[in-house]
Amino acid sequence: MTKIRSSDASNMDDRRGQAGGGSSGGGFSIPGMGGGGLPIPGGMKAGGGLLGIIVLLAAILLPQLMGGSDSTQGAIAPASNQTTGEACSSELERVVCGVTNDVQAYWTKALPTYLGTKYQMTKTRLFNQPYPTGCGKASPETGPFYCPADFLVYIDLGFMQQIEKQFVGATSDLAEQYILAHEYGHHVQNLLGTNAKVQQASRKNPSKANKYSIALELQADCYAGAWVGDANRRDLLDSPSEIDEAIAAAEGVGDDRIQQATQGRINPESWTHGSADQRRTWFLKGFDTLDPSKCDTFTGLL
Ligand SMILES: [Zn+2]
Numbered sequence: 647m648t649k650i651r652s653s654d655a656s657n658m659d660d661r662r663g664q665a666g667g668g669s670s671g672g673g674f675s676i677p678g679m680g681g682g683g684l685p686i687p688g689g690m691k692a693g694g695g696l697l698g699i700i701v702l703l704a705a706i707l708l709p710q711l712m713g714g715s716d717s718t719q720g721a722i723a724p725a726s727n728q729t730t731g732e733a734c735s736s737e738l739e740r741v742v743c744g745v746t747n748d749v750q751a752y753w754t755k756a757l758p759t760y761l762g763t764k765y766q767m768t769k770t771r772l773f774n775q776p777y778p779t780g781c782g783k784a785s786p787e788t789g790p791f792y793c794p795a796d797f798l799v800y801i802d803l804g805f806m807q808q809i810e811k812q813f814v815g816a817t818s819d820l821a822e823q824y825i826l827a828h829e830y831g832h833h834v835q836n837l838l839g840t841n842a843k844v845q846q847a848s849r850k851n852p853s854k855a856n857k858y859s860i861a862l863e864l865q866a867d868c869y870a871g872a873w874v875g876d877a878n879r880r881d882l883l884d885s886p887s888e889i890d891e892a893i894a895a896a897e898g899v900g901d902d903r904i905q906q907a908t909q910g911r912i913n914p915e916s917w918t919h920g921s922a923d924q925r926r927t928w929f930l931k932g933f934d935t936l937d938p939s940k941c942d943t944f945t946g947l948l
Contacts, residue, residue, distance in 0.1 A: 650744040655733040659771040745823040792832035821895035831866030861943040863919040868941030871932025897922035
């Protein structure tokens with residue numbers, strides 16, 4: 647179990663209990679969201695373990711390409727409601743609040759140091775009913791995602807509880823925190839203008855869109871790895887073996903694993919996130935180097 651816990655809700659935007667209704671903002675939709683989302687397979691109760699995790703995680707870490715608009719380079723939209731400390735009460739909430747605060751404290755220092763850009767704080771928005779976002783309507787079955795148009799990380803905690811069920815007899819907090827750190831990696835890409843560049847390049851060269859998407863996702867894995875490495879250096883992890891939890895999560899969302907689990911076959915042409923091997927490799931690159939500028943997944947691409 648990590649020591650990354652917080653009861654400080656100042657970076658949380660708690661919209662639970664609020665029905666989204668209304669419009670979904672722009673015309674964008676996130677693949678896998680809403681009605682057409684990847685279902686959480688019924689098999690996940692069976693023995694769980696790694697395969698369960700793999701199948702479950704298949705539904706998360708959605709491609710970010712569709713989410714943005716050209717107007718994403720602006721000020722962060724202020725979260726309008728007042729979030730109380732109650733957003734960080736339960737153990738799971740404190741795990742989520744912990745990573746939200748710690749990963750942003752990390753980037754506040756690391757982004758200027760390694761990538762020469764000032765970090766802009768944002769929030770993790772909790773929701774538990776269909777909710778309109780700048781990237782389309784989020785449904786509670788949707789896994790955590792980052793919406794570049796809103797500069798916000800969205801998460802339904804019910805989804806995290808499903809992940810916990812997979813780790814029978816083990817903790818799952820670092821797996822959960824890795825997922826959130828990956829989403830914050832997309833926020834960093836948004837601040838760096840990487841998302842916008844990738845969208846532009848994809849429009850210009852649609853046949854390469856999947857390759858760009860994979861590079862974007864692997865870079866977010868690498869950024870998450872750098873944060874986990876930093877947390878490890880600060881002695882916030884229990885034991886080195888805890889890293890395996892995050893690695894398993896990174897591998898579990900590899901396109902090959904997901905395709906194998908959901909379709910029974912592997913088709914690299916349609917990959918958008920990278921293979922289990924690639925995801926582990928880039929996570930470890932961040933973890934080992936502790937240097938986000940080494941997360942150069944776009945070399946030769948853009
Ligand atoms: Zn992602």
